[in-house]
Amino acid sequence: MMSSSASVLAATTATVATLPLMEQQYAHYTAADQHVWQLLFDRQSALLPGRAAEPFLEGLREIGFHRHAIPDFAEVNPRLKALTGWELVVVPGIVDDAVFFGLLADKKFPATTWLRKLEQLDYLEEPDMFHDVFGHVPLLMNPEFGAFLQELGEAAVQHFQRWPGTLELFTRLYWFTAEFGLLRQPNGLRIYGAGLLSSHGEVKFSLSEKPTRLEFSLDGVLTTPFEKDHFQELYFILESMDQLGESLTQLKARLVE
Numbered sequence: 001m002m003s004s005s006a007s008v009l010a011a012t013t014a015t016v017a018t019l020p021l022m023e024q025q026y027a028h029y030t031a032a033d034q035h036v037w038q039l040l041f042d043r044q045s046a047l048l049p050g051r052a053a054e055p056f057l058e059g060l061r062e063i064g065f066h067r068h069a070i071p072d073f074a075e076v077n078p079r080l081k082a083l084t085g086w087e088l089v090v091v092p093g094i095v096d097d098a099v100f101f102g103l104l105a106d107k108k109f110p111a112t113t114w115l116r117k118l119e120q121l122d123y124l125e126e127p128d129m130f131h132d133v134f135g136h137v138p139l140l141m142n143p144e145f146g147a148f149l150q151e152l153g154e155a156a157v158q159h160f161q162r163w164p165g166t167l168e169l170f171t172r173l174y175w176f177t178a179e180f181g182l183l184r185q186p187n188g189l190r191i192y193g194a195g196l197l198s199s200h201g202e203v204k205f206s207l208s209e210k211p212t213r214l215e216f217s218l219d220g221v222l223t224t225p226f227e228k229d230h231f232q233e234l235y236f237i238l239e240s241m242d243q244l245g246e247s248l249t250q251l252k253a254r255l256v257e
Contacts, residue, residue: 022090024073024113033115040130041067043200051203053183053192059138071133086140097167098160104153135194148244155252169222176221182237205231213237218247
């Protein structure tokens with residue numbers, strides 16, 4: 001019988017193998033694509049200071065993204081791999097949850113390479129490369145957050161093999177943290193979720209008086225459904241990044257009781 005870690009590795013390899021082999025075709029980006037990246041980068045760069053969590057802002061500086069050109073994965077990946085052990089893998093769009101968590105377990109972050117059009121600056125039905133790369137990659141530079149994502153992926157794969165119905169629990173934990181999480185810092189409430197960081201409108205909305213914001217709790221997250229096609233109506237606030245790892249430990253313990 002395989003060990004738990006060996007089983008997770010085998011499952012991860014199997015899920016990754018289901019993906020079509022894809023690469024970023026950088027030469028295919030048009031001047032219009034580069035212009036959209038510049039507009040999005042400039043707009044978020046002006047908006048996020050004082051609103052984004054410091055680990056994200058530090059990671060953005062460290063990874064070296066800039067307004068002048070769409071990130072080239074051939075340049076990003078060697079730096080990202082050397083600094084964090086993570087790398088970007090190209091996917092055609094939203095992937096199956098089991099595949100997604102399998103990639104995270106292997107420290108591979110799935111990213112699309114298509115970029116929204118000028119008329120789509122404020123709303124997309126499906127995440128594009130700006131969301132995947134600008135929104136997510138800077139926080140991979142944070143060791144604590146990167147470890148949480150990798151361990152979340154491992155746990156999701158392991159438990160999904162035994163009890164497929166548990167995958168929704170890991171999806172909710174990911175959704176209300178990595179995508180739409182808020183963090184309380186000494187200087188105020190800040191954003192660390194990529195779904196917020198890459199959205200001009202939802203950055204403002206999430207910190208306004210309009211949505212409901214609750215203190216983070218595992219029970220709260222696991223019992224809260226979510227919808228993907230509009231601004232979130234509820235956000236959870238971490239007191240510290242330590243709660244991410246603690247919540248995952250609690251979830252894993254519950255699933256083996």
